[in-house]
Amino acid sequence: xxxxxxxxxxxxxxxxxxxxxxxxxxxxxxxxxxxxxxxxxxxxxxxxxxxxxxxxxxxxxxxxxxxxxxxxxxxxxxxxxxxxxxxxxxxxxxxxxxxxxxxxxxxxxxxxxxxxxxxxxxxxxxxxxxxxxxxxxxxxxxxxxxxxxxxxxxxxxxxxxxxxxxxxxxxxxxxxxxxxxxxxxxxxxxxxxxxxxxxxxxxxxxxxxxxxxxxxxxxxxxxxxxxxxxxxxxxxxxxxxxxxxxxxxxxxxxxxxxxxxxxxxxxxxxxxxxxxxxxxxxxxxxxxxxxxxxxxxxxxxxxxxxxxxxxxxxxxxxxxxxxxxxxxxxxxxxxxxxxxxxxxxxxxxxxxxxxxxxxxxxxxxxxxxxxxxxxxxxxxxxxxxxxxxxxxxxxxxxxxxxxxxxxxxxxxxxxxxxxxxxxxxxxxxxxxxxxxxxxxxxxxxxxxxxxxxxxxxxxxxxxxxxxxxxxxxxxxxxxxxxxxxxxxxxxxxxxxxxxxxxxxxxxxxxxxxxxxxxxxxxxxxxxxxxxxxxxxxxxxxxxxxxxxxxxxxxxxxxxxxxxxxxxxxxxxxxxxxxxxxxxxxxxxxxxxxxxxxxxxxxxxxxxxxxxxxxxxxxxxxxxxx
Numbered sequence: 076x077x078x079x080x081x082x083x084x085x086x087x088x089x090x091x092x093x094x095x096x097x098x099x100x101x102x103x104x105x106x107x108x109x110x111x112x113x114x115x116x117x118x119x120x121x122x123x124x125x126x127x128x129x130x131x132x133x134x135x136x137x138x139x140x141x142x143x144x145x146x147x148x149x150x151x152x153x154x155x156x157x158x159x160x161x162x163x164x165x166x167x168x169x170x171x172x173x174x175x176x177x178x179x180x181x182x183x184x185x186x187x188x189x190x191x192x193x194x195x196x197x198x199x200x201x202x203x204x205x206x207x208x209x210x211x212x213x214x215x216x217x218x219x220x221x222x223x224x225x226x227x228x229x230x231x232x233x234x235x236x237x238x239x240x241x242x243x244x245x246x247x248x249x250x251x252x253x254x255x256x257x258x259x260x261x262x263x264x265x266x267x268x269x270x271x272x273x274x275x276x277x278x279x280x281x282x283x284x285x286x287x288x289x290x291x292x293x294x295x296x297x298x299x300x301x302x303x304x305x306x307x308x309x310x311x312x313x314x315x316x317x318x319x320x321x322x323x324x325x326x327x328x329x330x331x332x333x334x335x336x337x338x339x340x341x342x343x344x345x346x347x348x349x350x351x352x353x354x355x356x357x358x359x360x361x362x363x364x365x366x367x368x369x370x371x372x373x374x375x376x377x378x379x380x381x382x383x384x385x386x387x388x389x390x391x392x393x394x395x396x397x398x399x400x401x402x403x404x405x406x407x408x409x410x411x412x413x414x415x416x417x418x419x420x421x422x423x424x425x426x427x428x429x430x431x432x433x434x435x436x437x438x439x440x441x442x443x444x445x446x447x448x449x450x451x452x453x454x455x456x457x458x459x460x461x462x463x464x465x466x467x468x469x470x471x472x473x474x475x476x477x478x479x480x481x482x483x484x485x486x487x488x489x490x491x492x493x494x495x496x497x498x499x500x501x502x503x504x505x506x507x508x509x510x511x512x513x514x515x516x517x518x519x520x521x522x523x524x525x526x527x528x529x530x531x532x533x534x535x536x537x538x539x540x541x542x543x544x545x546x547x548x549x550x551x552x553x554x555x556x557x558x559x560x561x562x563x564x565x566x567x568x569x570x571x572x573x574x575x576x577x578x579x580x581x582x583x584x585x586x587x588x589x590x591x592x593x594x595x596x597x598x599x600x601x602x603x604x605x606x607x608x609x610x611x612x613x614x615x616x617x618x619x620x621x622x623x624x625x626x627x628x629x630x631x632x633x634x635x636x637x638x639x640x641x642x643x644x645x646x647x648x649x650x651x652x653x654x655x656x657x658x659x660x661x662x663x664x665x666x667x668x669x670x671x672x673x674x675x676x677x678x679x680x681x682x683x684x685x686x687x688x689x690x691x692x693x694x695x696x697x698x699x700x
Contacts, residue, residue, distance in 0.1 A: 237661025
C-alpha cells in the first residue's frame with residue numbers, strides 16, 4: 076500500500092510538472108514571438124511598444140512558483156525512496172516542509188497530494204487558455220487605483236487594444252452558493268430596480284451583497300473603468316466564469332443578472348458594458364486556437380475593426396499616402412532631413428508593409444477631408460513635392476492639375492443616404508474611381524486594392540467651419556470640452572480636421588501620434604460631464620514625410636526655422652510630460668506586485684517634478700515592469 080501511495084504521488088508530480096512545462100513553453104514562445112514582432116517593426120513603432128509585454132513576467136513567475144512547489148514534493152519523495160527515512164528527513168528540512176516524521180505515510184501522501192492539486196496550475200492554465208481566445212493584447216495582470224488611492228482587484232488581461240478588461244474567475248458553483256448562504260442572500264430579496272443602481276456609490280460597499288466576491292469585485296472594476304478610460308471611452312469589462320453554467324441554479328442565475336446590471340448608471344456616471352461569459356457562452360465554447368494563430372490574434376490591431384464606414388483623413392496620413400517613400404525604394408539626397416532619411420530606412424526595413432496596412436483599413440470606406448486639410452496638402456506638395464508625389468496627390472483628390480486649386484469641394488457620386496454609388500461597373504462614380512486606381516497603380520511598386528474609394532471628398536468651408544465651434548457647442552452638437560481641444564490644437568487645419576470628425580462621429584485617421592494623444596488627454600482632464608467623449612481616432616503607423624524635390628531655399632528656411640524649432644521643442648516637452656503622467660495612450664494600470672506605498676511614491680515623484688496628470692493617472696508600464 077505504501078509503495079502504491081508513493082507511486083501515485085510521484086506519478087502525479089511528474090504529470091503535473093509536464094503540464095506546467097508545456098504552459099511555460101507556450102509563454103516563452105509568446106515572449107519570443109513578441110520580440111520577433113518588435114524586430115520587424117520600424118523605429119517609430121518600437122518606440123510606442125513596450126518590451127517585454129507588461130505583466131507577462133509576473134504571470135511566468137506565478138507558473139514557475141507552481142512548478143517549484145510540485146518539484147519540492149517530488150524531490151522529497153525521490154529522496155525517501157533512494158536514501159530511506161534519514162535522507163527524507165534531511166530533504167524535508169531543506170524543502171522547508173512542516174511535515175514531521177511522526178505522521179503516518181498515509182497522512183503524508185494525503186498532504187502531498189493536496190499540495191500538488193492546489194499548486195495553482197488549473198487556474199493558471201484556465202487563464203492562459205481564455206487569454207488565447209482574445210485579440211489585441213496589451214498587458215497581463217494589471218491593477219487600477221481608486222480615487223482614494225486604494226488598489227482594486229487584478230485584471231487578468233487588457234485586450235482589444237485597451238478597450239476591454241478581462242477578469243477570469245475560477246469560482247465554482249459550490250463556493251458561490253456557500254457565499255450566498257453566508258450572506259443570507261435569497262434570489263427574491265433583490266429587485267430588478269436595485270440591480271441597476273450605481274456601483275460607484277460608496278454606500279453600496281456595505282450593503283447585503285458586500286460579502287459576495289463576484290459582486291464586490293465587479294463594483295470595484297466598474298468604478299475603475301469609469302475613471303481609467305481608453306481613448307476617452309469607458310472600457311468594456313468581460314467576466315469569464317468557466318466553472319459556472321447558466322440555468323443550473325436559480326440563485327446563481329439571479330446573482331449573475333445582478334452582476335450584468337452593475338454597469339448601468341442612474342447618476343450620469345457613464346454606463347459600463349459588462350459581459351458575463353459562463354461555461355456555455357459563445358466566447359468560452361469557441362475552440363482554443365493553435366498557438367501560432369493565437370499569437371496572430373493577440374498581436375492584431377483591433378482598432379481597425381472599429382473604423383467607421385466614412386473616414387476623415389488628417390494631413391499627415393494624406394502626405395504619407397502620396398509620398399514617394401511609401402511607394403518604392405528611393406535614393407537619399409543630400410538635402411533630405413534626418414527625419415526623411417529615417418523614414419527611408421524604416422521602409423527598407425519593411426517595404427510596403429505599413430502602406431498595405433493602411434489600404435486594408437481604408438478599403439471599402441468613404442474618404443473625406445476638410446477644405447483646410449486639402450489646401451494644406453496642395454500647398455505642401457505643390458511647393459516641395461516631386462512630380463510623382465504631385466501626380467499621386469491629384470489622383471487621390473480627382474484633380475487635373477495643382478494649379479486648379481483645392482478650394483472647390485470634389486465629391487464622388489453619392490446616393491440620397493450619402494453612401495457611395497455601388498450600382499455596378501457601369502456607374503459613373505465607380506468608373507471614375509477605377510480609372511484613378513489604375514493610374515495610381517502605375518505610380519507604386521506595391522498593389523493598390525480595388526476597395527480604395529477615390530477620390531477623397533472635400534468638405535467645403537460652407538458645410539463646416541471650425542471657427543463656429545462655440546456655436547456648435549451651444550447647440551449641443553459638440554461637448555463643451557471641444558473648446559479646450561480647439562485651443563490646444565495649434566494649427567487651423569488640425570482644428571478643422573478633428574472637430575469635423577468629432578461632429579460627424581466618424582473615425583479620423585492620423586499619423587500624428589502627439590495630436591491624437593493630446594486630444595484624448597485633454598478630453599479626459601477637462602470634460603465637464605462623465606458622458607463626454609472625444610472624437611473617434613485611429614493612429615496609423617504609416618508616418619512618412621514627403622521627399623522634397625529640391626532643398627528649401629535659404630531665405631525661406633531662415634524665415635521658418637526659428638518658429639519650427641520652437642514649436643518642435645514645445646511639443647516634445649508636452650509629449651514627455653504626458654508620458655510621465657501616464658496619459659500617453661490607453662490606461663494599463665500598474666503591476667500586481669505594486670502596493671499602495673509604491674503607488675504613493677510614484678505620485679510624489681510626479682508632484683515633485685511638476686507633472687500635472689489630470690483627474691486619472693494610470694502609468695503605462697515601462698520595459699521590465
